[in-house]
Amino acid sequence: MRLKQQATVHGAVDERARNKALTAVFTMRRIGTALALLILPLTSCGATDAITDAVSQIELTQKVIQRESSAWRNELPQLQLRLNSLIEQQQGKLTADAKQILADTSNDVRSLAQETVTLAGLTAEQLTAKFGTEARCNIDFARSRVSADLTTLVERLKFWQQHHNRPPRPPHSVCQITPDNVELRTTGLNEGWSMSLPTDKVVGVYGYNFRSDAVPAVELQDRTGNKLRDSKVSVSYVTQYQLNLNFGSEDFSQIAPGARYVLRWPDQPDPNAISVTLIKPAQLKILDVAVQPSAARARVDLVRAVVDLVNQGGSDTARFVVRWTPGPNDPVQDLSIDSLGAGERMKVTFPGYVYKTAGSFQTDIVVGGGSDSWHGVVNVTPYANTPRLQSVPIRGQWPGGGGESGQTKSDFDLQAIELGADCEIDASRGGGSFEVSDINDDNLKYTIAWPSGYDFGFGGNTFWRSLSSVSANYDAQTRRVTPVVTLKGLGGHGWFATRGPERFDGTFTIYSMCPQ
Numbered sequence: 001m002r003l004k005q006q007a008t009v010h011g012a013v014d015e016r017a018r019n020k021a022l023t024a025v026f027t028m029r030r031i032g033t034a035l036a037l038l039i040l041p042l043t044s045c046g047a048t049d050a051i052t053d054a055v056s057q058i059e060l061t062q063k064v065i066q067r068e069s070s071a072w073r074n075e076l077p078q079l080q081l082r083l084n085s086l087i088e089q090q091q092g093k094l095t096a097d098a099k100q101i102l103a104d105t106s107n108d109v110r111s112l113a114q115e116t117v118t119l120a121g122l123t124a125e126q127l128t129a130k131f132g133t134e135a136r137c138n139i140d141f142a143r144s145r146v147s148a149d150l151t152t153l154v155e156r157l158k159f160w161q162q163h164h165n166r167p168p169r170p171p172h173s174v175c176q177i178t179p180d181n182v183e184l185r186t187t188g189l190n191e192g193w194s195m196s197l198p199t200d201k202v203v204g205v206y207g208y209n210f211r212s213d214a215v216p217a218v219e220l221q222d223r224t225g226n227k228l229r230d231s232k233v234s235v236s237y238v239t240q241y242q243l244n245l246n247f248g249s250e251d252f253s254q255i256a257p258g259a260r261y262v263l264r265w266p267d268q269p270d271p272n273a274i275s276v277t278l279i280k281p282a283q284l285k286i287l288d289v290a291v292q293p294s295a296a297r298a299r300v301d302l303v304r305a306v307v308d309l310v311n312q313g314g315s316d317t318a319r320f321v322v323r324w325t326p327g328p329n330d331p332v333q334d335l336s337i338d339s340l341g342a343g344e345r346m347k348v349t350f351p352g353y354v355y356k357t358a359g360s361f362q363t364d365i366v367v368g369g370g371s372d373s374w375h376g377v378v379n380v381t382p383y384a385n386t387p388r389l390q391s392v393p394i395r396g397q398w399p400g401g402g403g404e405s406g407q408t409k410s411d412f413d414l415q416a417i418e419l420g421a422d423c424e425i426d427a428s429r430g431g432g433s434f435e436v437s438d439i440n441d442d443n444l445k446y447t448i449a450w451p452s453g454y455d456f457g458f459g460g461n462t463f464w465r466s467l468s469s470v471s472a473n474y475d476a477q478t479r480r481v482t483p484v485v486t487l488k489g490l491g492g493h494g495w496f497a498t499r500g501p502e503r504f505d506g507t508f509t510i511y512s513m514c515p516q
Contacts, residue, residue: 047098050090051161054102055154057082058109062150065143072143076113080106101160105153112149115239116142145208145241171268172214174207182261184252185279185315193252196279202236203245203274205263212238216263216272218245223258231261245274283313284320284340284371291363291378298359298424299383302352305333307365307374310345317341320368326353326378327361355380357476358424358513382424382513390417390510394456394483397503398466403489408468414508416482423514425453425474425481430511432456439465439490456483458506466490466502472510483508 061079065072083106087099094102152170159167183197195201218233232251237244245263255276263272288308296303305324311317317340324333333350340346355361358380365374396412403409419425433449450456454472458464468488474481487502 080109172209176206181275201247214267279314282315282317284368297383307348311340323366325364358382384513384515388512397501399501403502405491407489410486416480419479423512426511427452430455455509461505
């Protein structure tokens with residue numbers, strides 16, 4: 001029993017010794033690990049010094065840039081050389097990560113130097129010419145942005161010193177889009193559009209912190225902000241301060257008034273927009289036409305048409321023709337106009353035309369091959385001032401008991417009147433009408449009328465309700481005027497269904513003006 005207890009005691013002692021030994025081993029391992037961790041920073045002490053020196057070099061350059069007024073751009077290449085020299089001097093002391101961030105910083109300085117040469121070369125006048133009078137990018141934009149970017153490089157190096165990794169890249173910022181409004185004009189084919197401004201189809205976006213892995217996507221929106229489709233606009237050029245949007249491949253489909261192109265950025269939620277102006281094609285409109293003089297005489301007076309035109313479209317016109325047709329049988333008069341600007345108005349006066357005969361003429365004005373037209377009437381009086389009156393008796397009858405009901409008859413072989421040489425019908429005299437009651441219903445009336453220049457006088461031997469119409473037939477070649485009287489058959493009336501023929505009896509008169 002005692003032996004057993006002793007054995008147990010010895011087992012316990014061995015167990016305690018074993019635990020103590022294991023504890024000692026674990027303790028030594030922790031100490032070794034701690035010592036290793038303490039030793040690591042000591043091996044990167046050169047990296048820390050190199051980072052600190054790089055920060056000092058950048059801050060010194062930044063102060064010079066802020067102070068210098070002219071040669072500040074020369075400081076960037078010098079800074080790059082000093083950073084490269086620093087990397088070479090610390091070559092054996094730098095960790096791979098430290099060497100990489102210093103090399104990246106040197107490359108960033110080189111990019112700043114290269115990209116700033118063009119941008120900084122823009123003088124105040126050039127910026128105003130490029131951006132317009134309200135340039136939102138500061139005139140000293142390049143220098144101020146280089147200073148700010150150097151601050152970003154310093155902050156990145158300091159962040160690396162503390163965390164041994166790099167901070168996220170700062171988001172971009174836009175200060176100017178030029179132009180921020182593009183203009184499209186109709187192509188005339190299937191309601192298509194083409195870009196007229198800018199002429200090179202390139203829109204420049206200016207700001208800072210642009211980079212090629214965070215370029216915007218461009219979508220087309222309607223006037224209410226709803227997306228219509230993705231555009232075919234591409235980013236063709238990217239620097240720290242500028243990127244170009246190329247509209248060369250965009251087809252401008254689904255474009256409507258109020259549409260705009262919206263830039264969606266992957267590194268910032270706020271979009272930018274480029275508005276769209278749709279330029280209407282040239283559209284000619286006739287505002288007014290005046291025919292002068294208002295009372296023209298045939299063979300004597302020059303008649304001029306004065307046309308008041310306006311271009312209601314948004315584009316200048318090409319060469320176009322204004323065409324005046326004085327009358328149906330008169331030669332066409334054309335005037336060629338070089339151009340009429342968008343929104344411009346002009347009066348076009350034709351040289352003049354002398355009407356060969358008197359009368360009322362339908363006259364027409366057409367502009368631009370049918371863009372707009374005007375129709376009116378020109379009243380031309382005879383050129384002579386000696387009035388003349390010629391009359392012939394007219395009689396005729398339709399034999400039978402009231403004529404043939406429902407039919408008309410005009411062939412009564414009436415005597416014609418021949419106008420004198422160079423005489424013209426005088427439209428200022430004559431003309432008239434009278435009312436006739438229907439044979440079957442006194443309440444039913446109809447009017448018989450004749451044009452100016454002529455007169456009809458009917459006597460008592462006329463059966464009035466037989467008259468259907470009266471007119472005159474003028475043969476311009478023979479200068480003969482023949483009266484025309486049309487009777488309508490009324491059929492028989494009364495107990496015996498007969499009352500004699502339909503008939504007329506009277507005088508036909510022509511008013512004319514003839515040479516003295």
